[in-house]
Amino acid sequence: METLSSLAYPPPPPTFLNAFTVLCMVTMPFTGFSEVNGVHLQYSKFWNVGPRKKFVGTVSGRTGMAIIYLPALLASISSLTLFGRDEGLRFLLLRLSLTVHFLKRVLEVLFVHKFSAQVAVDAMIVISFSYLMMSACTIYSLLLCQSRFREPAINLTYPGLVLFLIGIGGNFYHHLLLSRLRGKYEKEYKIPKGGLFDWVICPHYLFEIIDFIGIAFLCQTTYSFVVAMNTIFYLAGRSHATRKWYRSKFEDFPEGVKALVPYVF
Template structure:
């Protein structure tokens, strides 16, 4: 996409060192995390807790060194600060029109949904979350939410982009959040009460890709980017896409290592492609 096309769909970069710096940091850190997943170095939560280590002695040593908290508490820590800031932003920032309202609302709904899922939808295994993974992930979500909303706030001084994508963005956001919720619900039905073991997910798009919930999460953030039309939000969405593609690939490898009957033709992230 050339510069003139970007100028038609994006606000100019705001005169803010904070936003500019965060654009590079956010994209770089998320992309690096995605490539780390591809290389076999995984964020230490859920099924990937201690999966980085090849021999049992290293696993035992790593587990002893880490502070492990329950999955429910750990995952709630991930999303709650970002949700609270989204909620507080309606009080902190003055009204700046429909676009600013929609970006705050979509981010608040996204993280509220994640908190509600952690509390009432997800059924967790016994693996837990490493505290030293939960804190930086939570901080990343929080800072990204702060920056997306602040970038929108300071972009209010610029003229609107000539191509308005905010209504298309609302549609994509709703499709993404609905598809993500649906596939999280399918995952929650795999275990009966008291069961902890993992199973091969089926139903929905799970027959085509092992992580359709990640695919719809990316779609939701594409919607957020269309609502915002700011360079920072685009950088965040691009970095998130790379990270979740890497995480999806690692998830497929994990299933292949655990289940001999795992279908080999199921893709990781994009149906029929990747």
């Protein structure tokens, strides 16, 4: 507990943020296990995989993914205009990192990714709201803690910034490799090659995890660490399901290619 208290701000007084943090902790194990067990959020290659549901409807992949990320981007940009520099470097870097994170995602949707699947409207709404709340609550949690508590004994601001830059750069690079797999009018999936794809099928997820760990280090609140853990659970399950999907579709899928972590998982 002493080590934990030196790494993170104490939890703030009871607010909706604490309730949201507890909710994230309670649902954390299910986010990954549901993906492993075939209950997928209905987007990308899994939009029509698993038990069928009565969908509210579907939208194109590009439209759906843009709507998923746009509210969180607007919240992050708003935080840059609503607050000045008086709150310190940590708070500024956190807001900038979240803005860059979601701006990158929107730009990738518009100019990098190629879509061959639909997005279920109900999944789109749930994911979009989750990202919006994550962005807003991460910023609010740091603002709340900085106004009440001293800085944690171990300052992770600069390690967090380094991890964030590594994560966002690696994620973009592997998204770029994925986008180049298919020609302009090709829609079928192929086994990714190049970069860390020769060792894991989801290196973009690995770097996204590093990205979120970096943001958690920049923030150093209980909420931000819970979000990072939730991301790890979910993307570990999603990567496992992705590897299983590729193995079912391609007989020549390399056995040595893991799901998320080279040689390990």
